[in-house]
Amino acid sequence: MSVISRRLLLLALIWTFLLMSLGAYVRLQDAGLGCPDWPGCYGHFSVPDEPHEISHAERHFGMSVDVGKGWKEMIHRYAASGLGVLMIGLSFSLWRDRRHAGLNPWLALLPLLVIVLQGAFGMWTVTLKLMPAVVTGHLVGGMTLLMTLLVIFARNAERWYLGRDLNWLWRLSVLAVAGQIILGGWVSSNYAGLACDGFPQCLDSWQLPAGLGAALRPDRALGLAADGSALNLTHLAAIHYLHRLGALLVLVLVLSLVWQLWRLLPRYAAALGFLLLLQIALGIANVWLGLPLFLALAHHSGAAALLGVLVYGWVRAAPIATAELNKPAVRSLVVAQQATVSLLDSQP
Template sequence: MAMLDMAGPSPALKLTALVLLVALLPLSWWWLRQRAASSRARLAALTALTLFLTFDLIVFGAFTRLTDSGLGCPDWPGCYGQASPLGAQADIHAAQQAMPSGPVTWTKAWIEMLHRYLAMVVGLLILVAAVFSWRVRARLPHSPWWALATLAWVIVQGLFGKYTVTLKLYPAVVTLHLLGAVLLLVLLVRQHESFADRPLPPGLPRGPVLAVLALVLGQIALGGWVSTNYAVLACRGFPDCNGAWWPAMDAAHGFTLLRELGRAGHGGYLPFEALVAIHMAHRLFAVVAVGGLVWLMLRLRREPAAPYRRYAGLLAALVLAQVATGLSNVVLDWPIAAALAHSGGAAALVGVLSSLLARLRPAAGPVAARAAQPA
């Protein structure tokens, strides 16, 4: 059988070599374009590239969930102990023959492994950025703390990815994996802004942005809980739900966190009313989150500096897109393109708010401030 332990050197080495080979493509592109730039400019470009790939990883992770490919390869980090589905064809074929509509098929195996490859490439880029930041720390206007924190968190995120598979899509773990990816995005935005050093003119305090970012993260957590429990279609119709303005709901079972997929906390099957409660919580909190975003947009538009108004325009476009894609998930029975756009829009909202928050700071850090003082 190809179901081998990944401790064997051959599959592990093949997987490592494959990821290194793929990672060389973006790293080579970055180095060739930035080889004549300063250390800070090179780090800003590398974090921007990593941020772009992390956003892609979040969207592809949503695609993996939406296509039920999370268990396309039921072990970790390889596929039936192999570096790719090519070496596990016999096991995949046997699993597909035993259960044609089950979680393991040739297509789902490739989707799951491509997601893992991209995650490993992102992790490697974060490692390179952390090492480079530490080596040139004397030439940076700040400490490499954000780069090191990002490296530490991507390791934690890798463990979430492992247990997502080994615990068979345990809803709480899958939701934490999604939130971990969003937090990784926040850390990368903050890291990039620390290298770019583009402070906004004084005006808006950080408090309102932090509050709205917390609302958006709460809504993403609820959206992840909806997705991981397959509760998107628990409500048909809008603005009502299954023909009722306040349908029968079972929040106690729906928000029991320590339970297996499709199971209630006591071990029985999760009642349909629990799925309705999960869906309705996401709908109702969306009103709160959108209200907070609209308030922040109006607050930004009152600032005289043009960058604030640009942030207001970005948030307005993203909120409109989120409302449109969220409604289409329900009204059009969850088309995959709209669902992916909804996940990507949520990540983009977090990125824009994190960028705004990071730029609300003095132009220079303490090291640069001391260096600028006259002797």
């Protein structure tokens, strides 16, 4: 990969991560509809702030103009547009370097395709008035873009020859964390973060909320009950509780992976374990402290970081079958890798 492609890729990774955090901030500030139209704001390419502009916008859209929320939403759109321009340049550079970098042509173009789809979800988020399924899809799109960039970055790094095939456990861990992020988006888009007002109990009970089965129905993704009414507290508590069950599964799987990697890649395993325990602690603290803004943002960013570290390691790790270990060339690679890890681990 050329120096230009690598620098553009690093910039895109940082920009995407920060943009996702900014999007979470906009949602948590209830500013997702700070501009009720798209791509402008009350018919302008910036938030109207002159008295006659505000008066005209209120008459035309039939609602009061909140300038503060409008600017939060528009700053997010400006940043997203800038990322779109960056993705055009990155995809062009990756396409040009695809053979030298060993990239699949589709992988070189995938970031651009994902950002286009993400832009569509951004539009639908506004035009469909924050429909939970669309808001969750917007979150998934952002995570997909970030993971795509990480995969490209990891594929151009030196492989890890571990001497053990942990691909199955790594894959399960990635899928579990990705599923948990989707559940977290579902909780957030339905404003169910405080539906269970205690931990570990939910609604002063150890039992599963009665609305768990009903909350799994496909029409719940629209944020409505079967009769078209809004979801009640029982449904929201069920959605929240499902997220807690997912966290338990993630804890078991990722801790198992950390245990298996502790002697093979101690620094990576320590970082992964730290992010996992921090994310669990942030989730509990959000419930106990009433979902303060900085903790909710940290929980969102921590989820992206945890999934990112998992995906990065999964791509870099080279699974080796037992039969392959008997080959001298492969065995020497494993020995050299482990010697390097031991040397780095012994340094202060």
